[in-house]
Amino acid sequence: MAESRPQRLWIAFGGGADQGWMRLLRPGFRHCFAALRDEDGWTVLDPLSGRLLVTRLAVDAGFDLPGFWRRAGCRVLGPYRPGSPARAWPAVAPFSCVSLCRALLGPCAPFALTPYGFYRAMEKIPHKQENVLDDGGMIG
Template identity: 35%
Template sequence: MSAGATAGAMPCPVSGMVSATQTDEDWREIHVVFCGQAQIVWLRCLRPGFRHCFVVFGNGRLWLTLDPLSCWTDVRIQPIGGGFDLPAWYRAQGMITIPVTLVRHQPPTSAPWGPFTCVEAVKRVVGLRDRRVLTPYQLYRRLGDCERQSEPKKRAGHRPPLTPRQAAARS
């Protein structure tokens, strides 16, 4: 293990370097954020409100965003304190956030091959391996299914979360 490694951090199997100075447990809050903005014309064929997705990590001291864009992946430490509720701010901006738990497959194996999109990047970050999930809306539905399966059943016929359009229609 390298000199800067922390206990619990996983070394890269190829280089032996530790990929991060924090372990998965240090990131207490992890959210997938869905938004409807589309500057690329062909993304407008995707469901409104679900044209892009990215990941937000919080550890109580700072927030990190990993935003896979079409031309690069933007990784930033946000210039706000850890006490700021970044997921709530995204929701106030009209975006949807879903809290997630990272899944680490043991032993580590390759993820299924797929085109590199924002959805594929988010799936790899959270450890979701489902070839049928290709669009942000499909990812939203799949993560909602995972979230509901981890909760105790409240009642029969539990419905999936509302889309922004459904929520607007009800208000």
């Protein structure tokens, strides 16, 4: 179904620390979350402590969600095309905001454990109008 309806993916990084241990992470990069845009609108995927929040936003399909997040103080990367399913065993890692965003990008997403490490790894990849991760890195 997802392949028949083109989607684009944006990843946002924010700085709130709703858990005490999150204060150990770099300010401004204590959490990351994602949004998928299709022809009908936006779906936000936000891995919160202990649960995954998936919300279909009740906004116009043309709403500028990445711009809204930027105005709210988040750093936003994208658009990307969601990656293809992995053809090998998944990596053994705890579920986190970073692991969710990496899973959305696909098996060739850069490895990172923290939101800041993930942001830095993604920033090193050349940006084009439309990005997709594959074995050769980012392509348009």
